[in-house]
Structure formats: C-alpha cells, structure tokens
Amino acid sequence: MGTIQIENVSFKYASMVNNLFDSLNLKIDESWKLGLIGRNGRGKTTLLKIIQGKLPYQGKITSNLKFYYYPQTIVDNKVPTRKIVEELSGLSEYDLWKMEIELEKLQVDVNVLQQQFQVLSPGEQTKVLLAILFLNNDGFQLLDEPTNHLDIEGRKVVSNYLKSKKGFIVISHDKSFLNPILDHVISINRNDVTVYKGNFDTWQKAMNQQTNLESSQKNQLKNDIRRLHETAVKRKSWAQKSDEQNPDSTGRKMMKKSQTIVKRVDSEITEKRSLLRNIEIEAPLKLNYVELFRPKILLEINNLELIHGVIETPPVSLKVKPNQVVALIGKNGIGKSTILRQILNVPQSFTQRGQIHLAKNLKISYLQQNNELFGSIRQLAVNKKIEPEMVYSNLRKLGFERYLFDQPVEKMSQGQRRKVALAMSLSEEANIYFWDEPLNYLDVITRQQIIEAIKKQHPTMLLIDHDQDLIESVATQKVILR
Ligand SMILES: Nc1ncnc2c1ncn2[C@@H]1O[C@H](COP(=O)(O)OP(=O)(O)OP(=O)(O)O)[C@@H](O)[C@H]1O
Ligand SMILES: [Mg+2]
Structure with missing residues (x-):
C-alpha cells in the first residue's frame, strides 16, 4: 500500500x-x-x-x-x-x-x-x-x-x-x-x-472544544499572569529597599534571592502564555461606511441587458436603497460581473439595452473579483488616497502578522492577497459598496468576521457571492439572474 x-x-x-x-x-x-x-x-x-x-x-x-x-x-x-x-x-x-x-x-x-x-x-x-x-x-x-x-x-x-x-x-x-x-x-x-x-465537522468540533478550553483557561491564565507580575514588581521594590537600607551582605543576599524569584516568575509567565497555543480570536472588523439618507434610491436598474456577440445577459431590474444589501445571484458565466462593471462605467465592449441610474457624487468602493495587486501595501494605499495605517490596522484584524506589511503583495498567499484588497475596501470612505465575490480564497474565520461586520453596520451594498452562508446572513434582497 x-x-x-x-x-x-x-x-x-x-x-x-x-x-x-x-x-x-x-x-x-x-x-x-x-x-x-x-x-x-x-x-x-x-x-x-x-x-x-x-x-x-x-x-x-x-x-x-x-x-x-x-x-x-x-x-x-x-x-x-x-x-x-x-x-x-x-x-x-x-x-x-x-x-x-x-x-x-x-x-x-x-x-x-x-x-x-x-x-x-x-x-x-x-x-x-x-x-x-x-x-x-x-x-x-x-x-x-x-x-x-x-x-x-x-x-x-x-x-x-x-x-x-x-x-x-x-x-x-x-x-x-x-x-x-x-x-x-x-x-x-x-x-x-x-x-x-x-470530516470538516469532526475537525470543527475538536477546534471549538479547544478554543473553549483555551478561552476559559485564558481568563484564569490572565489573572495568574497579572498576579505573578504583581509579585515580581513587589519583590523588585523590596529588594531595592533592602539594598538601600542594608548595603551589607544581608541586603545583597536578599537582592539576589529576589532576582531569582523574579526570574522564576518570568519563566512561569512564559510557560502560561504558551498554553494558549492555538486559540484564534480576532477583533471585529469595521467598514468605513458613511451613511446617506438621500437620495432615497442610490442605484436603479431597469430591464438592463448587455450584448456582445453570442453573449447576452438576462434582463435585470433592481433598486438599491440606503442600508440595503442586494445580492445578485446566478450561475457561472451568466454575466454578474459584467453587469457590475457596466454600472461602474468600466470600459468594456457591450451594447446596452435598458437603463442604469447611479446617484451622483457617491463615494464608491469596488472590490473586483480578480484584482491582481502588485507592490507594497503602503504604495497601494497611497495610490488610492487611503491612510496606510488604517489598512494595516484592518489587516491585523484579518490575522496578518506584522512582518508581512513589508512584503510585496505578489509574494503573498492567495488569501493574503485577497485580504489586502478587502482591507483597502474596508478602509476607504464609501457610501456604497460593490463587492464581487469577496469571500473567494478567504479562510473560515475571516468569512465570519465579514458577515458580522455587515450584519452590524448595514452598509449599502450590491453583492455577488456563491457562499450561501453569506447571502442568507446579510442579503436584504436577492435578485436572481436566469
Ligand atoms: N514565494 C514566496 N516568497 C516568500 N513568501 C512566500 C512565498 N509564497 C508564499 N509565501 C508566504 O508563505 C506563507 C504560506 O503561503 P501559502 O501560499 O502556502 O499559504 P496558504 O495556506 O496556501 O494560504 P491561502 O489560504 O491564502 O492560499 C504566507 O505567509 C506567504 O506570504
Ligand atoms: Mg493557498
């Protein structure tokens, strides 16, 4: 075998x-x-x-x-x-x-x-x-x-x-x-x-058990670590005092003893920290969403059809109002991304039937399905007039280690590259989001963070994704293309 x-x-x-x-x-x-x-x-x-x-x-x-x-x-x-x-x-x-x-x-x-x-x-x-x-x-x-x-x-x-x-x-x-x-x-x-x-369920159960165990241990350990710290600080100040008061050998002995205890306490702290081995808890994400109350409709599409050779998208009509998440659903190749690009005026050679009305002067955040990003995160942020620190902060919440900030994006893993694009979209000010398959390549924990953020903030969004969990959790309306 x-x-x-x-x-x-x-x-x-x-x-x-x-x-x-x-x-x-x-x-x-x-x-x-x-x-x-x-x-x-x-x-x-x-x-x-x-x-x-x-x-x-x-x-x-x-x-x-x-x-x-x-x-x-x-x-x-x-x-x-x-x-x-x-x-x-x-x-x-x-x-x-x-x-x-x-x-x-x-x-x-x-x-x-x-x-x-x-x-x-x-x-x-x-x-x-x-x-x-x-x-x-x-x-x-x-x-x-x-x-x-x-x-x-x-x-x-x-x-x-x-x-x-x-x-x-x-x-x-x-x-x-x-x-x-x-x-x-x-x-x-x-x-x-x-x-x-x-299978996956078996794994998830085991992981949850470990996380619960580690979480409950975490509080206990935090208390222990705090107490150990206090002991260490007390010991240090005793040692200093006795050294000042008894500059003779008794004072030095006490000083030495205290130092040994401080060292032992430090190593106990390190040991306790290492018990929290695999816990995965991230801070909640936040979109830099600026709510608009007017106009009452930010985007309206009537009987839109896009035609190029034999390709023809099925007619679609929809309205996006403030704080609505409208999900555009349809099978592979039906033209969802093409519709999104047409709304955003991205040059493409399609003949348009029907109308698109996108409100004027909107701050738009567009997360493309496949964006090939190159170069440093800082430069990418600067190019889009986003504060790099804000992108870093979002990336930290998405589980990025700090050393990655200096890596060129093209050297990163697929999911890490997706996270950079996502962090940019989260960081830029926006009244409306156009997200094309945001969850592609992202790990389970990140998916949950995104769902939580949308559920909490109710941003205005036109969303394409094949993840049922996401759609069921956040969509206020589903528009099905067939
Ligand atoms: N060519 C490379 N040079 C330097 N670092 C790299 C290179 N390729 C990958 N890495 C780094 O190695 C680590 C592992 O990358 P890898 O692509 O194996 O991750 P992964 O688990 O497949 O992630 P994902 O779920 O995002 O696909 C990441 O931190 C990534 O940034
Ligand atoms: Mg990979």
Whole structure:
C-alpha cells in the first residue's frame, strides 16, 4: 500500500524570519480522502509544493506515489480545449472518449472540447482541469482550492465527483463542499499541524472544544499572569529597599534571592502564555461606511441587458436603497460581473439595452473579483488616497502578522492577497459598496468576521457571492439572474 511519509520536515521562504514548518511529521495513506484546512498564509499551498518536491526543504519525504496537481499551468488558452486535454494528459485523439465520460460525471457539455479554453466560464474551466487530473488513476491528486469561482450548483457537482474518488488532498474553506467528501483532515494550526480522522465537522468540533478550553483557561491564565507580575514588581521594590537600607551582605543576599524569584516568575509567565497555543480570536472588523439618507434610491436598474456577440445577459431590474444589501445571484458565466462593471462605467465592449441610474457624487468602493495587486501595501494605499495605517490596522484584524506589511503583495498567499484588497475596501470612505465575490480564497474565520461586520453596520451594498452562508446572513434582497 502506498503512503506519504513526512519526517522532520522544516521549511521557510528566504524572506521569512521563522520557519513556516518546523520538524513536521505526518503519515498519509494513499486511500485517504484528505482535507487540508488552515487559515490563509499558514502554508497549505506550500505544503503541497513541498510534497511534490518543488521547494527545497530540510528533512525527509518518502513516497512511491505519483502526484498530480490542480490547477495545472496552461500555456496557451486560445487553443481548443481538446488540445489542452491532449497536452496535459497525454491522451490521444482516439481516447478522448475517456475525457467525455469524466466530463459527463461533472455535468459539463462535451462540446466544450471543441471550444477555445479561454471562452469557457470559470466553473467549466475548473471542471475540465479536474477531469484531466482524474484521467490518471495511477496517482495521488493534490487539489488547491478547486471551489473558488464555482457556483453553488457547481460546488455540489464537484463535491459529489470527489466523493466517488479516493486518494487525494483537497484544500478548501467551504464547509458544505468538504463535509460529504472527507475521511481525514490535516489542520495547520497557529502552533502545530494535526491530523483528524473524520470530516470538516469532526475537525470543527475538536477546534471549538479547544478554543473553549483555551478561552476559559485564558481568563484564569490572565489573572495568574497579572498576579505573578504583581509579585515580581513587589519583590523588585523590596529588594531595592533592602539594598538601600542594608548595603551589607544581608541586603545583597536578599537582592539576589529576589532576582531569582523574579526570574522564576518570568519563566512561569512564559510557560502560561504558551498554553494558549492555538486559540484564534480576532477583533471585529469595521467598514468605513458613511451613511446617506438621500437620495432615497442610490442605484436603479431597469430591464438592463448587455450584448456582445453570442453573449447576452438576462434582463435585470433592481433598486438599491440606503442600508440595503442586494445580492445578485446566478450561475457561472451568466454575466454578474459584467453587469457590475457596466454600472461602474468600466470600459468594456457591450451594447446596452435598458437603463442604469447611479446617484451622483457617491463615494464608491469596488472590490473586483480578480484584482491582481502588485507592490507594497503602503504604495497601494497611497495610490488610492487611503491612510496606510488604517489598512494595516484592518489587516491585523484579518490575522496578518506584522512582518508581512513589508512584503510585496505578489509574494503573498492567495488569501493574503485577497485580504489586502478587502482591507483597502474596508478602509476607504464609501457610501456604497460593490463587492464581487469577496469571500473567494478567504479562510473560515475571516468569512465570519465579514458577515458580522455587515450584519452590524448595514452598509449599502450590491453583492455577488456563491457562499450561501453569506447571502442568507446579510442579503436584504436577492435578485436572481436566469
Ligand atoms: N514565494 C514566496 N516568497 C516568500 N513568501 C512566500 C512565498 N509564497 C508564499 N509565501 C508566504 O508563505 C506563507 C504560506 O503561503 P501559502 O501560499 O502556502 O499559504 P496558504 O495556506 O496556501 O494560504 P491561502 O489560504 O491564502 O492560499 C504566507 O505567509 C506567504 O506570504
Ligand atoms: Mg493557498
């Protein structure tokens, strides 16, 4: 039986002060359906790269398995999809039927094989790449966030598909996607890496238990630490006094004794602090939202249709009033982002039918679906006339370590990059928010922070997202495109 044996593996990127992985030990069985879970930037993608031997590490990894990684690199996406299948899988034209079977399981029209890869919707592209990966039944699949950009239906289909496979590691932050699939979980925590037998729920229960335990310990420990501090301060002042009053040997002895006690107290404090190992509690987020009471309608759309060649968005009408969160819902490729861009006057070559009325002089915050950010956080903030300190403060709340502030954004993990874009949107003054899939790439805790913030502040927002939990929690109105 095949296994992956990871022994004493340590790794850090050159720019890091501390190790990302420190003497990691794991044993993975080839039959496991493994979920890899952890907050953004904890090293999930890095671990998959290490397993494939793509990064230099210390320690030992032994395995007789062949690894296949999603997402594969596509060199040219303007060629017919079938060419990409042939290139990536080595499948000959005669064997293309094997691909068709996988596509059918994923509910993708087999005609996509004849279309250019670049015109497929993001959901279709994901499914094609997954199907290519599972054409190989001689190996172990490593899937890095296949759920991003998939609509609700697509997530269900892919979840079912993976349920029928075995021997893989999948990274995702989506609980309803993961739950039916997994029989094991690797959790990358703040201070260690642990393996659980079970699914996402099993893992979450265990994590909650630990958090509750640590929270209750936290108060106790805080009191203990405070008391120890007081003792230490008292001891110090006694020692000083006795040294002044008895500059002879008794005074010095007492001074020495006190110093020893102070040292012991310090080490007790350190030990107690280290007991709060994996607790993950972040400060609540706040949007820099400026409420407007007039006009009564900030955005009104009547029978809007956008047309470009064969692409035609379904007619949509909606109104956004102050303090409303209107969710725009529809499956992959239906044109939600295109509608958002048209409202915001982003240049694109669509013919417009119907009307858009966006109130004048609004302060708008637009979070794009895919914004490729480059350079330093400070420069990005300055370019948008946002106080960098404010962005830093929001990023701290989103779980960023301080050392990351000086890293170029393009060097960050996917989720960290998304957090930079999100922190900018949270920091800039706005009367209305246009958020296009804000939760993509974000970890579970961050998702909860965002939901809490919207529920508390009731900002005016036009929202696109495929996360059911978010929509159900915050949308005051749903506009469904079909
Ligand atoms: N090429 C690189 N150079 C320097 N640091 C890097 C590089 N790639 C990643 N990092 C850092 O290493 C850490 C782990 O990154 P990784 O991409 O493995 O995280 P992740 O768990 O996959 O996060 P996410 O959920 O956001 O995808 C992060 O702090 C990231 O900023
Ligand atoms: Mg990642």
